[in-house]
Amino acid sequence: MPRLAIDPDRLWSDTLTLAQIGALPAGGCDRLALTEADGAARSLLRYWFEQAGLAVSIDPIGNIFGRREGTEPGLAPVFVGSHIDTQSPGGKFDGVLGVLAGLECLRTLDRAGIATRHPIEVVNWTNEEGARFAPGLMGSAVFTGQLDLATAHASRDPAGISVAQALAQIRQLGDAPMGRPVDSYFELHIEQGDRLQQAGRTIGVVEGSEHNCFADVTCLGDNAHAQATPMGQRRNPLAAAAELITAIEAIGHRNAPVGSMGVASLRLWPNNRINIPHRVVFTYSGTHPDSVAMGAMRREITAAAAEISRRTGIAIEVEASPDRPAVDFDPGLADLVEGIAGEQGFSTMRLRSRAGHDAIRMAPWCPTQMIFIPCKDGISHSEYEDCRQDDAAAGSNVLLHALLARANRAG
Amino acid sequence: MPRLAIDPDRLWSDTLTLAQIGALPAGGCDRLALTEADGAARSLLRYWFEQAGLAVSIDPIGNIFGRREGTEPGLAPVFVGSHIDTQSPGGKFDGVLGVLAGLECLRTLDRAGIATRHPIEVVNWTNEEGARFAPGLMGSAVFTGQLDLATAHASRDPAGISVAQALAQIRQLGDAPMGRPVDSYFELHIEQGDRLQQAGRTIGVVEGSEHNCFADVTCLGDNAHAQATPMGQRRNPLAAAAELITAIEAIGHRNAPVGSMGVASLRLWPNNRINIPHRVVFTYSGTHPDSVAMGAMRREITAAAAEISRRTGIAIEVEASPDRPAVDFDPGLADLVEGIAGEQGFSTMRLRSRAGHDAIRMAPWCPTQMIFIPCKDGISHSEYEDCRQDDAAAGSNVLLHALLARANRAG
Incomplete structure (x- = not known):
């Protein structure tokens, strides 16, 4: 002392x-x-x-x-x-x-x-x-x-x-x-x-x-009865969001311990157990000391979103806030x-x-x-x-x- | 007429x-x-x-x-x-x-x-x-x-x-x-x-x-800074929930067109983009004309929950309501x-x-x-x-x- x-x-x-x-x-x-x-x-x-x-x-x-x-x-x-x-x-x-x-x-x-x-x-x-x-x-x-x-x-x-x-x-x-x-x-x-x-x-x-990054991700599907609607007719944006969240967390883990990436918040409408939601919005956030690596993580997420969207028919929009450099x-x-x-x-x-x-x-x-x-x-x-x-x-x-x-x- | x-x-x-x-x-x-x-x-x-x-x-x-x-x-x-x-x-x-x-x-x-x-x-x-x-x-x-x-x-x-x-x-x-x-x-x-x-x-x-079924699924993790916390230290129940939702939707698709299974509602706390949630609750629901097949779908979900819980360290509790027979x-x-x-x-x-x-x-x-x-x-x-x-x-x-x-x- x-x-x-x-x-x-x-x-x-x-x-x-x-x-x-x-x-x-x-x-x-x-x-x-x-x-x-x-x-x-x-x-x-x-x-x-x-x-x-x-x-x-x-x-x-x-x-x-x-x-x-x-x-x-x-x-x-x-x-x-x-x-x-x-x-x-x-x-x-x-x-x-x-x-x-x-x-x-x-x-x-x-x-x-x-x-x-x-x-x-x-x-x-x-x-x-x-x-x-x-x-x-x-x-x-x-x-x-x-x-x-x-x-x-x-x-x-x-x-x-x-x-x-x-x-x-x-x-x-x-x-x-x-x-x-x-x-x-x-x-x-x-x-x-x-x-x-x-x-x-x-x-x-x-x-x-x-470098810090945030992006709001919006997944758009269609309301439908959550039990009676045939699986093949469903357009459930929560299912697409779940896949994308898993992909984002995996990107975070692949970039650890230097970088991080994950999802902590999510909202959906109407959020009723018997009604498939029409809209899900979640935020991803991440950090990396290197802006090039940060950009690469972001591009990986966008590519995963595009792949999931193509495969599921759920529209996915990634609205990235500017990096906090x-x-x-x-x-x-x-x-x-x-x-x-x-x-x-x-x-x-x-x-x-x-x-x-x-x-x-x-x-x-x-x-x-x-x-x-x-x-x-x-x-x-x-x-x-x-x-x-x-x-x-x-x-x-x-x-x-x-x-x-x-x-x-x-x- | x-x-x-x-x-x-x-x-x-x-x-x-x-x-x-x-x-x-x-x-x-x-x-x-x-x-x-x-x-x-x-x-x-x-x-x-x-x-x-x-x-x-x-x-x-x-x-x-x-x-x-x-x-x-x-x-x-x-x-x-x-x-x-x-x-x-x-x-x-x-x-x-x-x-x-x-x-x-x-x-x-x-x-x-x-x-x-x-x-x-x-x-x-x-x-x-x-x-x-x-x-x-x-x-x-x-x-x-x-x-x-x-x-x-x-x-x-x-x-x-x-x-x-x-x-x-x-x-x-x-x-x-x-x-x-x-x-x-x-x-x-x-x-x-x-x-x-x-x-x-x-x-x-x-x-x-x-047969109709419902269950509330609770995933319990720990709050933590959503950017600064090292990936290896995170216990994010939303990441576990996302994996389980994907598994549940897949079970629904494998049982289609006769059966259905999916997730339409989800809540998380505190639901702030900078704070990893400590609690996520969602509901799955499904239908099947055959009670044995319905039971099999339910058991598949419980097994998937147990596997994800073991692998991620996130506690997952599946609270099944009685089937509506x-x-x-x-x-x-x-x-x-x-x-x-x-x-x-x-x-x-x-x-x-x-x-x-x-x-x-x-x-x-x-x-x-x-x-x-x-x-x-x-x-x-x-x-x-x-x-x-x-x-x-x-x-x-x-x-x-x-x-x-x-x-x-x-x-």
Whole structure:
């Protein structure tokens, strides 16, 4: 442990305290963005920010900032943070750890009486998960001008409630300025993969993100009686979708462990056991570090869809969203983090993020760096998501010294 | 055409008029049981019954009866009917034709000044389809004591509205006696299969029903990030469900054209594209005239589920409902219908029903007979469900003379 170190028990206790808001029976959380549970968690976060002496502000997309002033007026703030919304069900650490570690770092500087030249702001980005409102990474995308505020405000959940309505409902519609200059952005996160665990390393130095892809696949058949209609007359789009899902999962497995591809969501109409559906829509998603290999996976899926469509007579339309291309984080900050981790005696590993993170939206805005810690068996977006307290502390101590170095650097 | 014949234009015009209530763009209907649309259709039916001089009554499960008195007091009524609720989407003919043909038969007797010894009642059974409230064949099951009234009243739709509430809402909660003696029951229906069309026959003499089966299949995996989780760590129940659906559809095709087996409905949780589901539930359903072959299909499915479960590590539970066993209709009435059809110059074919019908619930109660007419390409439960006007008229004329023979028989 370095001489200047965070309080690991305080960090752990804060994390487990926040996890009680929207707590699920097996230990996870259900705290979808801008729900009452998210609102309660935000209230608690604001209370903690104020207890720590931070100046709190909220911007028009609901991002919350807790600012510790620097000694030199006019310098841009160093940002540190992540998000406290979760999937449904989600885990206790995904996002939350990055926000609370940032807060604990600022408390640590206070306890040690250390000032910094640059201000440091802890940020909780709104709707990182995208599970209730599309798109995810919403708060960071709006802050950096990559997503229009009005468009984000108009996004509606499945019940028809807009982001603007939900923000107003939980009193999180602020007027703090967006698009401000930011010196740099740091985000600590569980890996959501098992490369650190497999390699037995503690600190992941994240060089950037991998290519991500999504596509909506629509299969169109014809309603018919699900028992009386002769098999030869049936045009069941669910049967075609099932074949294509099997093909997509196989493509994912053939590209593992480097790439991934699979299907997690599906809807069908009318979804009555006695009526063959006329329409099935599902989404595939995948990752790959290499855009050429990603393109090849996509083409394999399209070819499988065409073959199944020809053979079954079911129309299949693959509507691919543009790839979320790989983003590079700041090489200088990667070296900084790697050096600090080494000084503190932690093993490190360079890797790229397969999941989406607000850091991907911040990377074009300012020098950005993520720090990963091991995630049990690579499982997240799950009640069983887990990480070790000493790894959380290790990542937070690396984060602390990276913040300090960056906020106090000369020039 | 026989000397005494229904008015085919009136029957067709009534059918197309009723189809405007809940009309869908491509020509079908969305008139789920006890909705506002079903209520409007019931009002129109009652108006037509009263115009035809029938005495209208409604029982506590909402079955509507239109009674034409007989000449001999105390004789049990001959019933003729079907249902006017539809699937969503559903067609114009499934059910509706049987009710309106019954009505047109009684009008025809009036026009010809023909009295019958037995009363004849046209009946619209409540919730035949079972698409909104489970189980289907509800009205006939309650009338004949095969389903408890309180149980049926307590059945709730996905929005939590009970049958009792829905009946009250559309003012269809009556007090006419149930479980009355019935002389016999006749039901005219489109085939919902293509055996008549394939064979070029006009009148299907229905000997009974085939075995029907349903089972709910639950696949249990684990939530996880749908992109970042390594393929080898994923336990995606949708992938297992897709394989099993493919196996089930293949079993259906191997048993065609005699048997059928397939999957039309599926639900998954949480159904978010970025979160691997923890639970998938789907229903398979099938038909076969032979209970041994049906059992063999079921065992094949269970074996496929066990193999997929072993290979993927996804728990799969197959919860089979009891088979709806084959029911035999009345052989004497089948001979009667066949003879009448032959006298009228129509080609006939003996077959069994693959779909569920209220006649299946009536068969244990009184001598029962169904008459099928050809159904375009075997398609029903679809906006594209279709039949020919001359086939509808042919079936109705056979029905008319069967009713007349039965209601006027000696003894």
